[in-house]
Amino acid sequence: MQKVSWNDKDLFTKNPELVKEAQRILKKCGGLPLAIDVIGGFLANRPKTLEEWRKLNENISAELEINPELGMIRTVLEKSYDGLPYHLKSCFLYLAIFPEDQTISRRRLVRRWAAEGYSTETRGKSAIEIADDYFMELQNRSMILPSQQSVDGRKSIDSCRVHDLIRDIAISKSMEENLVFGLEEGCGSSTHGTFRHLAISSNWKGVESQSESIVDQSRLRSLTVFGNFRPFYISKSMRLLRVLDLQDIHDLQYHELDSIWKLFHLKYLSLRGCRGIDLLPHSLGNLMQLQVLDVRDTRVDALPKTITKLPKLQYIHAGWKPEYLTEENDSLTRCLAGGIKMLTGLRKLGVTGINRKNSSAFREAICSLSRLESLSVRPAGTQGLLGCLDGISPPPQNLQSLKLHGNLETLPEWIKDLPRLVKLKLLWMRLLEHDAAIEFLGKLPKVEILVLSGSSFKGVDELDFKSLQGGIAFQSLRVLSLCCVVEIGIKSVKFEEGTMPKLERLHFTGWHLDNKFVISGLELLPSINEVKLDVSFTLDWARIWAAPDPDTHDKIQEEEEQEERRKKGELKKKIQEQLAGNENEPIVTVD
Structure with missing residues (x-):
């Protein structure tokens, strides 16, 4: 069968007006070989005109339904949907909520599914963990496309997209089921229906009476708003609402939230990215079913004390990326102090502002959070975390992720007593006994992801990952990220035999490198398949700024930058030489 070749230079040279439309068609195909192949065959028998190709672009969903030549694509995609087990069908149709081309956070999606009741705790796995398994099942079946990969996250994929053609299936099926x-x-x-999920688009300009006549709001289980917000979007009729997602509505104001605090069945509330929100009222304590509260990237600098009355609260997200709030705006420690221990269902906690004065109450609280899976701690003041974390006994036995940020001269002994710890971040520690610290970390049996900042080892020339006497060091480590290593004087990073047998990815950042810096021992890492370096070499700025005129200045700067590129090339070559014998053929990038 004759087909349009999307790489046919002749076709697009003769018809340059088709280039943009061809790009739009390929975007809609989104890499699906079947769609690309069938649509190419369809267009081969059509006039090569802008009008014809634009018509297909604008009506592709309708064409898939009525045109027999394209119907095969829809038939195959619908069979993929029909083949999903029942629990995945609900999760898949839920994707119809999100706009075309939206990058959907894995965490956002998974926690919403759990709040909707699509997954339940079973066999020792939480509802969130079960929902996360559903996410991976949909990805493995190619019903969602991976969008973003984390460098040092526990999850290989942070977010996803939905192919346009598959999204059309989700929309039509969810309409048939009165779901979305x-x-x-x-x-x-x-239009009128008893739908369970309502998504309000940024381009809808209707009035209150229209929304009430179109959707029976008393049956709604979730409301998601994209774009601008109007107070009537939330009504008293939404008594059964479980999920309210107002993420990234920048014009949302505090007084417009009054009706939220009467949604007594609410399990998931997201105000993430709502920059106009600076306060949460005490009536937040009315939401007794709340499991997830997300006020990240808002101006909220204090959580009300009534939050401790929420027995089912599992996840609190607060503060600003990439870290949490500044010590002057301590969101959790100042307001909750010892009250954190009342949140016994909490699974993820990030706090800032810890100091010696409040650390005793904090330690007591942490010991009470038996379900805690993720903990991030940042100090207040120049003392850092010195003397603040000792004596947490017993530590939360379910803790899987731990991030400590701030001056801490020795690592807390209780870290050894975390049987499920798989991810550990140590930033700006200023550890005194470097070799002892490396040995301590090497003995942690299940840690798979380790992130270390260079200042944690200030005062040492060589960072040496040594083997353990009578054992393997870092036996489970898969990802190692070393940040800002060179700035504090480390000139060498060395891996010895008997360390990191499972290490797959090494990520290294450093600025102002000089020619003396070396990484050695990479050939001793049998499982390595990726080495990524984000580095810069020191430019001779004295030479650049001594230039007598702008033209000479630009010329000298270009010479210095060219020399930096040469040094990066040399560093990459040295790393590739170390890895030349590795059968994994590791990828090496130096940026």
Whole structure:
């Protein structure tokens, strides 16, 4: 069968007006070989005109349904949907909530599924963990596309996208099931249904009476708003609402939240990215079913004390990326102090502002959080975490992720007593006994991801990962990230035999490198398949700024930058030489 070749230079040279439309068609195909192949065959028998190709772009969803030549694509995709087990069908149809081309956070999706009741705790796994398994099942079946990969995260994929053609299936099936309704431009008031999920698009400009006539709000289980917010979007009729997602609505104001605190069945509340929100009221304590509260990237600098009355609260997200709030705006420690221990269902906690004065209450609280899976701690003041973390006994036995940020001269002994710890971040520690610290870390049996900042080892020339006497060091480590190593004087990073047998990825950042810096022992890492270096070499700025005129200045700077590129090339070559005999053929990038 004759097909349009998407790489046919002749076709697009003769018809340059088709290039943009061809790019749009390929985007809609989103890498699906079947779609690319069938649509190419369809267009081969059509006039090569802008009007014809634009018509296909604008009506591709309808064409898939009525055109027999393209119907095969929809048939195959629908069979993929029909083949999903029941629990995955609900999760898949839920994707119809999100706009076209939206990058969907894995965490956001998984926690919403759990709040909706799509997954339940079973056989020692939480509802969130079960929902996360569902995410991976949909990815493995190619019903969602991986969008972003984490460098040092426990999850290989942070977010996903939905192929346009697959999204069309999700929308049509969810409409058939009265599951998801999208309120958007062009919605007629004649439409009426008892849908469970309502998504309000940024382009919908209707009025309150229209929204009430289109959707039976008393049956809604979730409301998601994209774009601008209007107070009537949340009504008293939404008594059964479980999920309210207002993420990234920048014009949302505090007084517009009044009706939220009466949604007594709410399990998931996201105000993430709502920059106009600076306060949460005491009536937050009315939401007794709340499991997830997300006020990250808002101006909220204090959580009300009534939050300790929420017995089912599992996840609190607060503060600003990439870290938490500044010590002047301590969101959790100042307001909750010892009250944290009341949140016995909490699974993830990030706190800032820990100091010697409040550390006793904090330690007592941590010992009470038996379900805690992730803990991040940042100090207040120049003392850092010195003397603040000793004596946490017993530590939370379910803790899987631990991030400590700030001056801490020795590592707390209780870290050894965390049987499920798989991810550990140590930033700006200023450890005194470097070899002892490396040995301590090497003995942690299950840690798979380790992130270390260079200042944690200030005062040492060589960072040496040594083998253990009578054992393997870092026996489970898969990802190692070394940040800002060179700035504090480390000139060498060395890996010895008998360390990190499972290490797959090494990520290294450093600025102002000189020619003396070396990484050695990479040939002793049998499982390595990726080495990524984000580095810069020191430029001779004295020479650059001594230039007598702008042209000479630009010329000298270009010479210095060219020399830096040469040094990066040499460093990459040295690393590749070390890895030349590795059968994994590791990828090496130096940026």
